[in-house]
Amino acid sequence: MKKKLMTGIIAALLLASPIVMPTVTEAASVEDLESQKAELENKSNDLNSKIQSQEETLNNLESEKANLESEVEKLQTDIDAVVLELKAQEQKLADSKAKIEKLKVEIEKLKDLIAKREEKLEHQARSVQTDGNTTNMVELVLSADSLSDLIGRVGVVNQLVSANKDIVTQQENDKKEVEKNEQAAQEEKVAIESLKSEIEVNKNNLVAQKAELDDKIIQVATKYDMTESEKNQFVKEQAVIATQTSVLSSELQQERQRIIAEEEQAQAAAKKAEAEAEAKAAQAEAKQTANSSSSNSSKDSSSTTAPSSSPSSSNSSGFIKPSGGYSTSSYGYRIHPITGVNKLHGGIDFGGGGPIVAAQSGTVVFAGYHSSWGYYVKIDHGNGLQTLYAHMVAGSLLVSPGQHVSQGQQIGTMGTTGSSTGVHLHFEVYVNGSRVDPANYL
Structure with a gap:
């Protein structure tokens, strides 16, 4: 044309x-x-x-x-x-x-x-x-x-x-x-x-x-x-x-369409529930922060208080490494290897290959495909803490939404699907819906 x-x-x-x-x-x-x-x-x-x-x-x-x-x-x-x-x-x-x-x-x-x-x-x-x-x-x-x-x-x-x-x-x-x-x-x-x-x-x-x-x-x-x-x-x-x-056969093709339609509805419902849960968690966190600020301002400046512990500064979470690979890219701003744009790299990359395991026990909230993350899994560990594992091999997902997984259980295999330049695992940690540096948990 x-x-x-x-x-x-x-x-x-x-x-x-x-x-x-x-x-x-x-x-x-x-x-x-x-x-x-x-x-x-x-x-x-x-x-x-x-x-x-x-x-x-x-x-x-x-x-x-x-x-x-x-x-x-x-x-x-x-x-x-x-x-x-x-x-x-x-x-x-x-x-x-x-x-x-x-x-x-x-x-x-x-x-x-x-x-x-x-x-x-x-x-x-x-x-x-x-x-x-x-x-x-x-x-x-x-x-x-x-x-x-x-x-x-x-x-x-x-x-x-x-x-x-x-x-x-x-x-x-x-x-x-x-x-x-x-x-x-x-x-x-x-x-x-x-x-x-x-x-x-x-x-x-x-x-x-x-x-x-x-x-x-x-x-x-x-x-x-x-x-x-x-x-x-x-x-x-x-x-x-x-x-x-x-x-x-035509019968199996109809069965395939039925399965896909049901699973897509289930995934949509899971995504909606996850979004609502994250919104509630964010509101609760904002309210708690406001109450904490109000409480601190009313205290005498000479009084001593114990420092509050935060997930990002604590290694008591009991996480394990999600793969046996070596770290190839850390959390922070960098030049994106595909787009060439300076942007936040919201996780840690592990090179090598092999199985990917759950860093901590929890419930799978998503296991599917995304154009950027490729095949990926997201796990909710409770208390506003979630982890994400991206770029898995096509068809290697070993878990499904709603399933409980134990720490160290294999959930997939390292691959290069989505926006990826080589076989690796992209690992992210979320606290109340916001990405944080995973290094503080490993």
Whole structure:
């Protein structure tokens, strides 16, 4: 589009020049003519330079667009893999629940059988206590009329003893079977809880990868300087490419859209709740500061007070390093490595690679994708204290919003997503919504 516009401008200038030149020749000296000729040549060179630059830009954009289509296909493949894994996990979850229900039925049957045997044994015990004793058993044997009668009576006694012994043995075996089934049911419940967490994490990764895909498409559309309608059309074209690339059935594609819609709503609600909590914390802090100032001003200047402790000056928070990497950039103002602008670097960068762990236990408030931070996680530790971990590897998020994490638990892997020049972890600490130097906590 812009290429055609530039070509049109050149053509207009070339057509206009024969008309202007005779007038200039008649009205000006040779020196003026040479000067104007040189000026026209300079303008022509500038124009050619601009056209060449514009062509290079357009070629670069075309290359970037081609790369985008390749990335769209790759991301769509990753998204498909997550959806298929989710489907398999949900089937496994359904199987586990069915297994638990079956175990419950078996346990109830065994318990009922055990109860009936217990009742029978108790009845026999009461009969022996009231109607018989060991003397009766001896008399039963001694009162035999003959040897054959004696053998028969001894056999009856043995049968009675053996029958009760078998009942007791079976009773013990069934009780052990109940314990075994209950243990299996408990293990299955633990497996289900673990599986549910994995499903939540995979759903969250699915939404994050979809967000990265959308972000890349919009970035390229913005660089093309498209109108809103052109941008919408471009987004639709990329969506068609993604759909054509997808190996999912129409049923699974609908399931994917349902999962994404639900997770996006949940993340939006989590963000809103976090913003409200930060606003309340900030108001409480401002009120506390005002009260503290009022209280201090009313005290005698000669009185001594203990210095108040602040999170930024205290190392008693019990934080651990979020990665095993070495520090490559500290908190403070610096020249941004990408934009070249002098701005605040609101955290500490750790180079190297490998796992990223929670610096302290807390609740995950966000785990997703951002155009600048890439894949990142934010954890709330209570008392207005939060930490942020950015630039993780795509699809490496191991936690989801609302999940409780313990100190040292892995939450992701160091990467270079978002605005990043290499593999590293960008780590931030927030106190009541404001960034502070993380060095004071590590």
